[in-house]
Amino acid sequence: MDVDYGEIMKTLIDLKNVTYTYDEMKVPALSDINLRILAHTWVAVVGVNGSGKSTLARLLNGLLTADSGDIIIDGMALTADSVWDIRKKVGIIFQNPDHQFVGATVEDDVAFGLENLGIPRDQMVELVNWALEQVNMLEFAHKAPQTLSGGQKQRVAIAGVIATRPQIIIMDESTSMLDPQGRQDIMKIMQYLQSELGITILSITHDMTEVIHADQVVVLKEGQIIQSGSVEQIFANPKELAKLGLNPPFTQQVQLELIKQGIDIDSKYLSEQEMVDELWQLYSKM
Amino acid sequence: MGKIIVGRYLPGNSLIHRLDPRAKFIATFIFVAIIFLANNWATYLALGLFVLWAVYLSKVSLTFFIKGVRPMLFLILFTVALQIFFTPGGNPFWQWGILSLSKLSIINGIFILLRFTLIIFISTLLTITTTPLQMSDAIEYLLRPLRKIHFPVDEVALMLSIALQFIPLLSDETTKIMNAQRARGVDFGEGNIIKQIKAIVPILIPLFVSSFNIAYDLSIAMEARGYNGSAGRTKYRQLHWQKPDTLVLTSFGLLTIILLILRSY
Numbered sequence: 001m002d003v004d005y006g007e008i009m010k011t012l013i014d015l016k017n018v019t020y021t022y023d024e025m026k027v028p029a030l031s032d033i034n035l036r037i038l039a040h041t042w043v044a045v046v047g048v049n050g051s052g053k054s055t056l057a058r059l060l061n062g063l064l065t066a067d068s069g070d071i072i073i074d075g076m077a078l079t080a081d082s083v084w085d086i087r088k089k090v091g092i093i094f095q096n097p098d099h100q101f102v103g104a105t106v107e108d109d110v111a112f113g114l115e116n117l118g119i120p121r122d123q124m125v126e127l128v129n130w131a132l133e134q135v136n137m138l139e140f141a142h143k144a145p146q147t148l149s150g151g152q153k154q155r156v157a158i159a160g161v162i163a164t165r166p167q168i169i170i171m172d173e174s175t176s177m178l179d180p181q182g183r184q185d186i187m188k189i190m191q192y193l194q195s196e197l198g199i200t201i202l203s204i205t206h207d208m209t210e211v212i213h214a215d216q217v218v219v220l221k222e223g224q225i226i227q228s229g230s231v232e233q234i235f236a237n238p239k240e241l242a243k244l245g246l247n248p249p250f251t252q253q254v255q256l257e258l259i260k261q262g263i264d265i266d267s268k269y270l271s272e273q274e275m276v277d278e279l280w281q282l283y284s285k286m
Numbered sequence: 287m288g289k290i291i292v293g294r295y296l297p298g299n300s301l302i303h304r305l306d307p308r309a310k311f312i313a314t315f316i317f318v319a320i321i322f323l324a325n326n327w328a329t330y331l332a333l334g335l336f337v338l339w340a341v342y343l344s345k346v347s348l349t350f351f352i353k354g355v356r357p358m359l360f361l362i363l364f365t366v367a368l369q370i371f372f373t374p375g376g377n378p379f380w381q382w383g384i385l386s387l388s389k390l391s392i393i394n395g396i397f398i399l400l401r402f403t404l405i406i407f408i409s410t411l412l413t414i415t416t417t418p419l420q421m422s423d424a425i426e427y428l429l430r431p432l433r434k435i436h437f438p439v440d441e442v443a444l445m446l447s448i449a450l451q452f453i454p455l456l457s458d459e460t461t462k463i464m465n466a467q468r469a470r471g472v473d474f475g476e477g478n479i480i481k482q483i484k485a486i487v488p489i490l491i492p493l494f495v496s497s498f499n500i501a502y503d504l505s506i507a508m509e510a511r512g513y514n515g516s517a518g519r520t521k522y523r524q525l526h527w528q529k530p531d532t533l534v535l536t537s538f539g540l541l542t543i544i545l546l547i548l549r550s551y
C-alpha cells in the first residue's frame with residue numbers, strides 16, 4: 001500500500017475465544033476463535049462448505065450473537081446496545097446479487113443504507129453519486145435491477161455499502177455467482193477500495209485465485225482456525241490445502257508439478273507474472 | 287432475464303406522463319366520483335370529450351384503451367342487460383313477466399355502458415402513464431394521514447415497492463422451475479382442466495420455497511445495512527408537485543361545475 005495512515009498497525013477486528021453454535025446443532029459452527037485483523041489490510045478466510053466461514057461474517061456485524069467470547073470492532077465491544085453502531089463500521093456484500101437489491105432502481109438501492117441512518121436528502125444525493133462513481137456505475141443510476149448483469153448488481157451492492165463509509169467490508173462469497181469478467185471487476189474495485197479509501201477487507205471465499213490479493217490468509221476447518229499467515233506461507237504447503245479440498249491456483253499447481261518432475265524452480269508462492277518470468281529464466285538457463 | 291413490465295405502463299414523456307402521480311391518483315378518484323353526476327346526454331358528452339382530450343394529451347394510441355375494456359366486456363354487457371330489461375316505468379313497448387323494454391330503459395342501458403367505458407378509460411390512463419413505483423409513492427403519500435391512527439404507512443410502502451421489484455425475479459424463477467419440471471416430464475397446457483390445475487402444484491411449491499429463501503436473504507441484507515424499522519429514516523425518492531398538477535386538479539373542478547350546470551337541463 002502506498003498510503004501512510006499513521007495508525008497502520010492498529011487492530012481493527014479482535015476476536016477473543018469466540019464460540020457459536022446454531023440452534024439444534026450439537027457441534028459448534030465456530031469454536032474458540034481467536035483472530036486479530038489489522039486496519040487497512042486484506043484478509044482472506046478460506047475453508048470448505050460448512051467450515052464456519054459465513055458464520056464468522058455474520059458474527060462480525062451482529063447478525064448472529066456469539067455464545068461466548070468477545071468481538072471487538074475498532075475498540076468497541078459488540079453487544080446488543082452497540083450493534084447498530086457496529087453495523088455502521090462493518091458492511092457485508094452477500095453471495096446472491098439478486099437477493100440483496102432492496103431499492104427499485106440503482107440509486108434507490110445505494111441510498112437505502114443512508115436512509116436507514118437518517119442522512120438528510122441533499123447529502124444523500126452527493127453520497128449516492130460519489131459511491132456510484134467509485135464502482136463505475138454512475139451512468140446506470142436510474143436503471144432497474146433486472147436490466148443489470150450479476151457483476152453490475154454486485155458493484156451496486158458495493159456502492160450501497162461504501163456510501164455509508166464503513167471501515168470494514170466483508171465479502172461473503174460475493175463473487176461466487178459471477179462470470180469471470182464480473183469477478184475480475186469486483187476484485188479490481190475491492191483492491192481500489194483497500195488502497196485508496198483504506199477500507200479493511202475480509203474476503204470469505206473458496207476460490208483460491210482470489211486469495212492471492214490477501215495480506216493475511218486464515219484457513220478454517222470444522223469451526224477452527226487451523227492455519228493463519230501470508231499467502232506464501234499458506235501455499236507453501238499445498239498438500240495440506242488439497243486435503244482440505246482447497247486447490248491452489250493454476251500457476252501454483254504448475255509449479256508443484258514441475259518440482260515433482262525434479263525441475264529446479266523456486267518453491268515459494270509466485271504470482272502469474274512471476275511464474276512466467278521464472279519459466280522464461282528456466283528456459284534460458286537450459 | 288425477464289423484461290416484463292408490471293402493470294401496463296407504457297414509457298413516454300407526454301404531459302400526462304410527467305404529472306405528479308399524486309395528482310393523477312386524486313384526479314382518477316375525483317373522476318370516478320363525479321361520473322355519478324352525469325344524468326343526461328349533455329353531461330355524458332362533456333365527460334366523454336374530457337376523457338378523449340386527456341387520452342389525446344397522453345399521446346398513447348386509443349387502441350390501448352379499447353384493449354383495456356375488453357377483459358371487462360362480459361361484466362359490462364351483463365350490467366347493461368340488467369339495466370335495460372329491469373328498469374321499470376317509461377312506456378314499455380315490450381313486456382314479458384317482469385322483463386320490459388322501453389325507450390327509458392334503453393337510454394339508461396346506454397348511460398351505464400358509457401359510464402363503465404369512461405371509468406375504464408380514465409383508470410387505464412392512470413396505469414398506462416404511471417410506473418408502479420410512482421403509484422406506490424403516491425399511495426404512501428396519500429395514506430400519510432393514517433399514521434395518526436398508528437397505521438404502518440412507511441412499512442406498507444416499503445413492502446409494496448419491494449414486492450413490485452421482485453416480480454420480474456419471481457417470474458424468472460417460475461420459468462426456471464417450469465423448465466425443470468418439463469425436463470422431468472410434466473406437461474403444461476395439456477389435458478383437461480383438472481389435469482392442468484394439478485400440473486400447477488409442482489410449480490407452486492418450489493416457487494413458495496424459493497420466495498421464502500429470497501425473503502430470508504433479503505431481510506438479512508436489509509438488517510446488515512442498518513434497517514431498523516421506519517423510525518428515523520429519511521427518504522431519497524421525492525415527489526415534486528408542480529404547476530401542471532395544480533392545473534389538472536383545477537380542470538377537474540371546472541368539469542364538476544360544468545356537470546352540475548348541465549345536469550339541471
